[in-house]
Amino acid sequence: xxxxxxxxxxxxxxxxxxxxxxxxxxxxxxxxxxxxxxxxxxxxxxxxxxxxxxxxxxxxxxxxxxxxxxxxxxxxxxxxxxxxxxxxxxxxxxxxxxxxxxxxxxxxxxxxxxxxxxxxxxxxxxxxxxxxxxxxxxxxxxxxxxxxxxxxxxxxxxxxxxxxxxxxxxxxxxxxxxxxxxxxxxxxxxxxxxxxxxxxxxxxxxxxxxxxxxxxxxxxxxxxxxxxxxxxxxxxxxxxxxxxxxxxxxxxxxxxxxxxxxxxxxxxxxxxxxxxxxxxxxxxxxxxxxxxxxxxxxxxxxxxxxxxxxxxxxxxxxxxxxxxxxxxxxxxxxxxxxxxxxxxxxxxxxxxxxxxxxxxxxxxxxxxxxxxxxxxxxxxxxxxxxxxxxxxxxxxxxxxxxxxxxxx
Amino acid sequence: xxxxxxxxxxxxxxxxxxxxxxxxxxxxxxxxxxxxxxxxxxxxxxxxxxxxxxxxxxxxxxxxxxxxxxxxxxxxxxxxxxxxxxxxxxxxxxxxxxxxxxxxxxxxxxxxxxxxxxxxxxxxxxxxxxxxxxxxxxxxxxxxxxxxxxxxxxxxxxxxxxxxxxxxxxxxxxxxxxxxxxxxxxxxxxxxxxxxxxxxxxxx
Numbered sequence: 321x322x323x324x325x326x327x328x329x330x331x332x333x334x335x336x337x338x339x340x341x342x343x344x345x346x347x348x349x350x351x352x353x354x355x356x357x358x359x360x361x362x363x364x365x366x367x368x369x370x371x372x373x374x375x376x377x378x379x380x381x382x383x384x385x386x387x388x389x390x391x392x393x394x395x396x397x398x399x400x401x402x403x404x405x406x407x408x409x410x411x412x413x414x415x416x417x418x419x420x421x422x423x424x425x426x427x428x429x430x431x432x433x434x435x436x437x438x439x440x441x442x443x444x445x446x447x448x449x450x451x452x453x454x455x456x457x458x459x460x461x462x463x464x465x466x467x468x469x470x471x472x473x474x475x476x477x478x479x480x481x482x483x484x485x486x487x488x489x490x491x492x493x494x495x496x497x498x499x500x501x502x503x504x505x506x507x508x509x510x511x512x513x514x515x516x517x518x519x520x521x522x523x524x525x526x527x528x529x530x531x532x533x534x535x536x537x538x539x540x541x542x543x544x545x546x547x548x549x550x551x552x553x554x555x556x557x558x559x560x561x562x563x564x565x566x567x568x569x570x571x572x573x574x575x576x577x578x579x580x581x582x583x584x585x586x587x588x589x590x591x592x593x594x595x596x597x598x599x600x601x602x603x604x605x606x607x608x609x610x611x612x613x614x615x616x617x618x619x620x621x622x623x624x625x626x627x628x629x630x631x632x633x634x635x636x637x638x639x640x641x642x643x644x645x646x647x648x649x650x651x652x653x654x655x656x657x658x659x660x661x662x663x664x665x666x667x668x669x670x671x672x673x674x675x676x677x678x679x680x681x682x683x684x685x686x687x688x689x690x691x692x693x694x695x696x697x698x699x700x701x702x703x704x705x706x707x708x709x710x711x712x713x714x715x716x717x718x719x720x721x722x723x724x725x726x727x728x
Numbered sequence: 729x730x731x732x733x734x735x736x737x738x739x740x741x742x743x744x745x746x747x748x749x750x751x752x753x754x755x756x757x758x759x760x761x762x763x764x765x766x767x768x769x770x771x772x773x774x775x776x777x778x779x780x781x782x783x784x785x786x787x788x789x790x791x792x793x794x795x796x797x798x799x800x801x802x803x804x805x806x807x808x809x810x811x812x813x814x815x816x817x818x819x820x821x822x823x824x825x826x827x828x829x830x831x832x833x834x835x836x837x838x839x840x841x842x843x844x845x846x847x848x849x850x851x852x853x854x855x856x857x858x859x860x861x862x863x864x865x866x867x868x869x870x871x872x873x874x875x876x877x878x879x880x881x882x883x884x885x886x887x888x889x890x891x892x893x894x895x896x897x898x899x900x901x902x903x904x905x906x907x908x909x910x911x912x913x914x915x916x917x918x919x920x921x922x923x924x925x926x927x928x929x930x931x932x
Binding site: 363631 | 773779
């Protein structure tokens with residue numbers, strides 16, 4: 321029985337319970353993620369981090385949340401009131417919705433029903449996630465625009481441009497997964513990895529592109545230029561306060577968890593155990609798969625924290641150049657290769673043909689990259705000796721300069 | 729000749745034809761070098777962190793840390809402050825207010841003729857530069873290492889003479905009381921007075 325059939329047999333109340341569970345998991349993950357991030361970041365900077373509220377400061381983010389909720393809620397006079405209120409709601413709800421198709425466990429027993437901890441299983445599940453997160457961008461754009469202030473507007477534009485550009489790269493990196501798994505359903509992709517090998521191994525370039533673009537997509541360091549404090553104050557949420565700001569904060573972290581969960585699902589075998597530890601999947605009546613799932617998600621989240629602690633922020637134009645001129649072309653090329661290999665495999669081409677094709681691709685890529693190096697050198701050639709540059713330069717004692725006096 | 733500079737047409741300017749001295753640019757480091765930063769942050773996680781758990785653990789300050797002021801006493805308990813206001817004049821932040829008063833036979837607070845009748849330091853203004861300490865001619869004003877100077881009312885941060893005066897130590901008598909018999913204010917200044925005399929007690 322496939323997961324889709326299994327989930328289709330769920331009674332209505334069980335779906336409601338699962339919806340609630342997904343929501344609770346997201347919120348608790350956010351609270352824990354904020355705490356963990358502050359602690360780990362502090363550790364990486366020789367500090368302790370929050371350690372006073374509750375054991376090890378575990379309740380710090382809860383206390384912060386309560387504090388945020390009790391703060392004065394300011395709506396600027398220049399703001400478009402309705403849009404200003406709707407924007408954080410859009411941003412947050414879309415993040416939660418992305419979680420609906422993530423398979424978090426294998427077959428488990430939930431209140432006497434055989435089911436899987438996955439709200440629903442769409443045949444186009446991953447496409448649905450991409451669509452929903454794209455709608456989340458509306459929250460950012462509208463927040464920036466409706467604030468009626470310059471910094472949020474610029475921050476909102478930056479964020480949305482960033483998210484959209486990196487979503488292209490992300491989508492393209494996922495195409496290889498679709499080709500390989502032969503499905504867009506999350507549970508099918510997990511199942512196909514269980515039969516063969518993790519996609520992170522077979523489709524390593526896709527995996528790398530996905531991980532880079534997921535950091536870009538979530539506006540996180542080193543790609544957090546939309547909220548570059550030195551340039552834009554807080555970015556699109558500058559004018560937000562109180563609960564509305566808390567919603568954006570929640571959205572950011574749920575988004576991080578969602579892309580990490582998607583990465584786990586598509587590339588690291590989802591809720592399945594590490595190769596060789598498959599026997600653990602039956603522990604706790606199958607619920608142990610939830611632990612495997614979260615171990616992988618937390619590993620991704622750790623990468624987020626690690627990046628933030630290590631790397632400085634990129635400049636905006638460098639960031640865009642990287643997205644459009646490096647990530648997208650390389651993932652397009654990679655898709656081409658994967659598709660060709662797949663077709664060759666399916667048509668039963670001999671192994672030598674496949675290898676020859678792969679070798680040919682490598683040769684072409686290497687020759688193109690070496691040619692590009694040569695053109696760079698050409699542009700940098702200095703002037704021949706004695707030749708004067710033909711544009712005015714400031715007069716220096718020993719520098720060649722041209723006469724700029726005269727005129728009318 | 730005019731200052732007018734003929735604008736060059738864009739087509740005349742060959743941006744690439746600039747004379748320059750070739751300087752060795754560092755350029756991007758090797759991938760391994762770039763990845764080293766990740767090891768730095770990762771290994772730092774397992775190092776002992778530098779945070780002082782402040783309200784629970786109070787690390788001692790440097791010995792000459794500029795903290796709250798203190799008005800010192802002579803060994804017999806008389807105040808060193810003579811109300812000269814030099815500290816107030818030296819203060820760049822205008823944080824000190826002093827009003828001198830005359831020493832009378834019944835109200836001798838310090839050796840000599842004058843004492844500080846009102847002495848206030850406003851810690852909302854004080855910048856802890858220590859110029860007042862340098863200005864003080866009698867070493868009456870010094871600084872302690874006390875740094876916990878936060879409060880919830882502005883009024884509470886204007887410290888009066890009673891708040892600033894050094895506590896009475898062993899052998900000191902609470903002023904006002906007469907000067908040590910046979911000693912002048914110069915003797916006090918030179919440190920000839922080592923302790924209080926029984927006769928200074930009033931009853932003796």
